[in-house]
Amino acid sequence: MDINQWGNLLNIKDIVTFSFKFLMIFFSAFYLLYSFVILKQTEVMNKTLYSKSYYLIYLISLLQVFFGFALFLLSIFLI
């Protein structure tokens, strides 16, 4: 196998695509985990200091979890 064939096998564009996908899946999974931690912590905070904006704050933290799921799915299926 000569150098050109190796070059074809290890196409630089494929390497970039694969690395990008791998990194994005990793970061999306990490973000999803982080959003769950924030949601849980928001509950703790709301319990510590309960105000009228409880539901709004909880909703926004929940929105983060949805974003996390969306990112994770996009990273697997879109790119």
Added chain:
Amino acid sequence: MKNNGQNHKLFHSFCLYPEVRFETQENKEDVILVLRAHPVTQIYWLLNGLFFILILILLNYFISSFLNPSQTFFLNIFGIIFIFSYFWLNFLNWFFNVGVITSKRIIDIDFHGVIYKEVTEARLNRVEDITSKSGGYFQSFFDYGNVFIQTAGNEANIEFLNIPYPSQVVTKINELLGKNHGY
């Protein structure tokens, strides 16, 4: 709960008789004052967020040459969500780091980096000394500063940092101490 004279100032950083409850609230204990850091002290993360938005916009000029459209789209979505999370995390940090003054106690609730929670409290009858400190151009101009509450014995001292109207806070605590001590 006593709601007469309910008053919120400076984006809810100085709330008189607010409608809030806290975890360890006792019966017949009224929340009189809830304090958060002055909004002007939070400008740094708003500016950081705007800086991140600028970076994301600039990044688009460079990444489009070596990433395909779907990758560019994903990276933008990721960037936007990351910036949103940055804003939200800092907002939560500001919103839940409060000082609470009730008819019976003074409570300092701190969340460090959102994950760690620290609640310090002192009964009014244990308060020995209150000091307010305000100095520098910004603190004088926007009227914010620190209030230190020293307690008797082994109880932890309490400090409210960068709160608005520190002198009003000291006056309010002194009023409560007066009522508590019966003078």
